[in-house]
Amino acid sequence: MSSLPCNTCNDAAPFFPAQFQDFQEKWASILKHIARSERLSEVRPASGLEVRPRPEMLSTGISELDVLTGGIARGCLVEIYGSASSGKTSVLLATIAAATQRDETCVLVDASDSFDPASGQAAGIDFGKLLWVRCGDFGKSSYVVRRSSSTTDDFPKTIRAQSKHERRLEQVLKTTDLILQSGGFGLVALDLAGIPEKFVRRIPLASWFRFQRAVDHTKTALLVVSEFFCAQTCAAMAVKLCNEPSLVRHRPSGKSAHSEILEAMTIQAEIVRSRLERKPMQSVKTDFMTRTVRAG
Numbered sequence: 001m002s003s004l005p006c007n008t009c010n011d012a013a014p015f016f017p018a019q020f021q022d023f024q025e026k027w028a029s030i031l032k033h034i035a036r037s038e039r040l041s042e043v044r045p046a047s048g049l050e051v052r053p054r055p056e057m058l059s060t061g062i063s064e065l066d067v068l069t070g071g072i073a074r075g076c077l078v079e080i081y082g083s084a085s086s087g088k089t090s091v092l093l094a095t096i097a098a099a100t101q102r103d104e105t106c107v108l109v110d111a112s113d114s115f116d117p118a119s120g121q122a123a124g125i126d127f128g129k130l131l132w133v134r135c136g137d138f139g140k141s142s143y144v145v146r147r148s149s150s151t152t153d154d155f156p157k158t159i160r161a162q163s164k165h166e167r168r169l170e171q172v173l174k175t176t177d178l179i180l181q182s183g184g185f186g187l188v189a190l191d192l193a194g195i196p197e198k199f200v201r202r203i204p205l206a207s208w209f210r211f212q213r214a215v216d217h218t219k220t221a222l223l224v225v226s227e228f229f230c231a232q233t234c235a236a237m238a239v240k241l242c243n244e245p246s247l248v249r250h251r252p253s254g255k256s257a258h259s260e261i262l263e264a265m266t267i268q269a270e271i272v273r274s275r276l277e278r279k280p281m282q283s284v285k286t287d288f289m290t291r292t293v294r295a296g
Contacts, residue, residue, distance in 0.1 A: 054276060058187060058221050060091060061098035065269055069239060072187070072221045073276055077212045079224040079231045082241035087267035088193055088225050091241065093123035095223060096189060100126035104186030107131045107179050111172045112194030133179075135171040165199045173207055180214035180222070188215075192226040200230050208234035229272070238273035 057071030072078050072095060082088050097120075099106050106129060108115060113136040120127070172190065179188055192200055212234040215222045224231055229238055244266035 056219075058095070058104075059098045061094035062091065065091065065239075068269055069237060069271060069274075070276070072223055073236055074186075074221045075215055075218050076236035076276070077208070077215065077222045077224065077231055077234055079226065079229065079235045079238045080241060081224075081226045081229050081238065083227060085265075086241040086243050087265075088227075088241055089119075090267070092189060092191060092223070092225050093120055093125065096120070096130065096187065097124035097126075099187045100124075100129040102186075103129065105129050105131075105184065106187040106189065107133065107185050109133045109135065109172055109176055109179070109188070109190045111135050111168055111190070111192050113168075114194050115191070131185075133175050135168045135175070165195055169195065169199055169203065173203070176211060177207075177214070180211055180220065183218060183220065185220050187221050187223060189223045189225065192224065192230070197228055200226065200228075203230065205232060205234070208232065212236075235273060236275055237271065240270045240272050242268050242270075244268055 055073040055075050057073055059066055059071050060069070080088060080091055096106050096108065101124060108130060110133060113134045115132060115134075117127070120130075172192070176188070176190055179185065208231045211222060212231075224235070229235075229240075231238070
């Protein structure tokens with residue numbers, strides 16, 4: 001039996017230790033040159049990065065809510081949302097009152113022009129420290145409605161209502177942007193309650209991101225009050241409010257036996273999002289009582 005010779009590769013380049021050593025020296029010199037670059041002077045490994053400290057917190061004026069959330073974080077966007085009669089306005093008034101009593105200059109951007117100064121005064125707001133921006137329907141509609149024989153009477157009213165909410169949101173976005181860029185305010189409250197959800201949903205995420213970046217690393221706290229969660233990932237904390245069935249009423253003397261006056265109601269607050277704590281996120285709830293500031 002004949003055996004085949006073993007094939008050898010004669011074309012392979014021979015190995016020279018001197019050439020390999022020269023390559024290592026050149027590679028080491030390149031790495032040293034890159035390490036001396038000014039662009040990489042601030043680059044550090046992840047293990048050497050400092051943990052961002054917890055931001056300074058502003059009190060909401062409600063002790064139970066402060067225990068739950070720690071307050072409203074400066075340099076962050078915090079959102080409080082809930083359905084109608086869920087206690088949003090009570091929390092908003094208490095937060096503004098607590099800020100103005102600490103000589104903080106505050107701004108209230110009122111999207112639906114629904115702020116009641118009498119309720120604010122009863123809550124303890126110092127109006128000398130508050131800038132109230134009313135986003136009302138002060139201009140003419142930009143829509144042109146042409147009637148025809150098939151047009152109903154309700155159709156033009158619907159068009160005008162839609163343009164009104166759109167104009168108000170446009171005022172809200174422009175005003176908030178100017179206020180945050182100017183700086184110097186301790187608390188900027190954006191009240192979107194009363195604006196239909198379909199219009200608030202049209203606010204682009206880029207606008208929320210721009211607002212969040214505007215207050216980042218500043219002493220300004222941005223508080224958004226709405227009927228649903230709209231800031232999404234741009235919110236450092238989101239708190240959901242809802243009212244409990246328990247209501248405190250009393251019958252006024254000398255009035256009809258069927259009439260009752262609402263004195264207070266129990267509100268439940270729940271943290272649904274938070275990136276301020278360095279621990280696993282979980283749903284935490286608390287209850288507190290809100291009282292009426294106007295009765296009659």
